[in-house]
Amino acid sequence: xxxxxxxxxxxxxxxxxxxxxxxxxxxxxxxxxxxxxxxxxxxxxxxxxxxxxxxxxxxxxxxxxxxxxxxxxxxxxxxxxxxxxxxxxxxxxxxxxxxxxxxxxxxxxxxxxxxxxxxxxxxxxxxxxxxxxxxxxxxxxxxxxxxxxxxxxxxxxxxxxxxxxxxxxxxxxxxxxxxxxxxxxxxxxxxxxxxxxxxxxxxxxxxxxxxxxxxxxxxxxxxxxxxxxxxxxxxxxxxxxxxxxxxxxxxxxxxxxxxxxxxxxxxxxxxxxxxxxxxxxxxxxxxxxxxxxxxxxxxxxxxxxxxxxxxxxxxxxxxxxxxxxxxxxxxxxxxxxxxxxxxxxxxxxxxxxxxxxxxxxxxxxxxxxxxxxxxxxxxxx
Ligand SMILES: *Cc1c(COP(=O)(O)O)cnc(C)c1O
Numbered sequence: 315x316x317x318x319x320x321x322x323x324x325x326x327x328x329x330x331x332x333x334x335x336x337x338x339x340x341x342x343x344x345x346x347x348x349x350x351x352x353x354x355x356x357x358x359x360x361x362x363x364x365x366x367x368x369x370x371x372x373x374x375x376x377x378x379x380x381x382x383x384x385x386x387x388x389x390x391x392x393x394x395x396x397x398x399x400x401x402x403x404x405x406x407x408x409x410x411x412x413x414x415x416x417x418x419x420x421x422x423x424x425x426x427x428x429x430x431x432x433x434x435x436x437x438x439x440x441x442x443x444x445x446x447x448x449x450x451x452x453x454x455x456x457x458x459x460x461x462x463x464x465x466x467x468x469x470x471x472x473x474x475x476x477x478x479x480x481x482x483x484x485x486x487x488x489x490x491x492x493x494x495x496x497x498x499x500x501x502x503x504x505x506x507x508x509x510x511x512x513x514x515x516x517x518x519x520x521x522x523x524x525x526x527x528x529x530x531x532x533x534x535x536x537x538x539x540x541x542x543x544x545x546x547x548x549x550x551x552x553x554x555x556x557x558x559x560x561x562x563x564x565x566x567x568x569x570x571x572x573x574x575x576x577x578x579x580x581x582x583x584x585x586x587x588x589x590x591x592x593x594x595x596x597x598x599x600x601x602x603x604x605x606x607x608x609x610x611x612x613x614x615x616x617x618x619x620x621x622x623x624x625x626x627x628x629x630x631x632x633x634x635x636x637x638x639x640x641x642x643x644x645x646x647x648x649x650x651x652x653x654x655x656x657x658x659x660x661x662x663x664x665x666x667x668x669x670x671x672x673x674x675x676x677x678x679x680x681x682x683x684x685x686x687x688x689x690x691x692x693x694x695x
Contacts, residue, residue: 461663
């Protein structure tokens with residue numbers, strides 16, 4: 315079955331008693347036992363809830379993993395990942411990772427004795443050099459946020475296996491529609507479902523999919539023990555969002571390529587970061603491991619003074635954090651999503667005062683380009 319079909323089938327007729335097409339929202343904390351020593355399979359909603367289970371099965375199917383787990387946010391999912399590793403363990407994480415990922419490891423998990431190195435995961439040699447006797451896992455984002463660097467998943471998986479490390483991929487930007495890290499050998503995939511999977515900027519949620527019985531039972535144990543679960547209402551919103559993932563992303567990608575090509579031609583733009591551009595040195599690698607380039611792009615304007623002007627003058631494209639929804643959003647990573655990363659590191663990475671990150675929506679691409687055009691009124695000297 316094609317993935318486009320599997321996506322639409324997410325959570326379809328899960329309630330066999332009524333045949334409801336849409337999975338019902340089981341807004342219940344607990345479940346009645348038929349008799350002593352018997353259970354319907356559901357005891358208490360922290361442990362298992364039918365609406366949450368429907369979305370967990372859907373994501374496990376789409377990512378081609380053994381089991382899925384739904385969390386209250388992407389950060390809760392990442393927190394559950396950190397809990398797989400004990401004090402003294404060392405993790406290698408993509409250096410230009412999501413700002414919240416950097417913050418939770420630096421400000422919280424370091425206190426509990428986790429050691430972390432931030433490495434350019436687009437450079438396999440750099441990752442190899444960062445491995446120590448304590449390293450337990452490589453946690454990567456590809457494409458990265460906001461600079462769209464591509465990591466070679468298969469090469470990193472091979473390196474990880476050589477050293478008995480786990481490979482964890484944050485697949486938020488591409489989703490299983492475009493990239494399936496578990497099929498490329500990774501052990502765990504995580505998502506901020508708040509982005510493309512839910513797709514409508516209306517819910518915060520996170521997901522994990524894993525392979526292997528031992529890893530899955532550890533994750534189920536962590537999810538139930540810490541209780542960072544996704545509630546039934548939000549599980550339903552996520553399920554409903556997933557159904558249109560393929561058509562949304564098709565349109566978003568189409569728009570993104572046109573906008574990226576247009577931006578490349580503008581005098582006020584220094585640089586465009588999008589792996590789908592012919593000029594991108596990473597296009598070939600991306601073609602090998604994914605079936606698309608996603609709908610996130612970043613661009614550097616020629617003068618930092620243009621940034622406040624553009625953000626103020628845009629009418630259609632909303633100046634807001636987050637990404638992946640049907641509405642176009644633009645952010646200024648330097649002071650927003652990546653503000654927790656120390657200044658010198660931000661500048662070294664290229665997250666500077668001229669960089670804007672654009673999450674392209676499903677609007678008419680003509681309107682989006684017109685909006686960008688009218689926002690830039692400076693005189694080029
Ligand atoms: C948003 C995001 C997260 C965090 O997810 P929340 O749902 O906001 O908690 C993690 N990774 C990436 C790549 C993200 O974009």
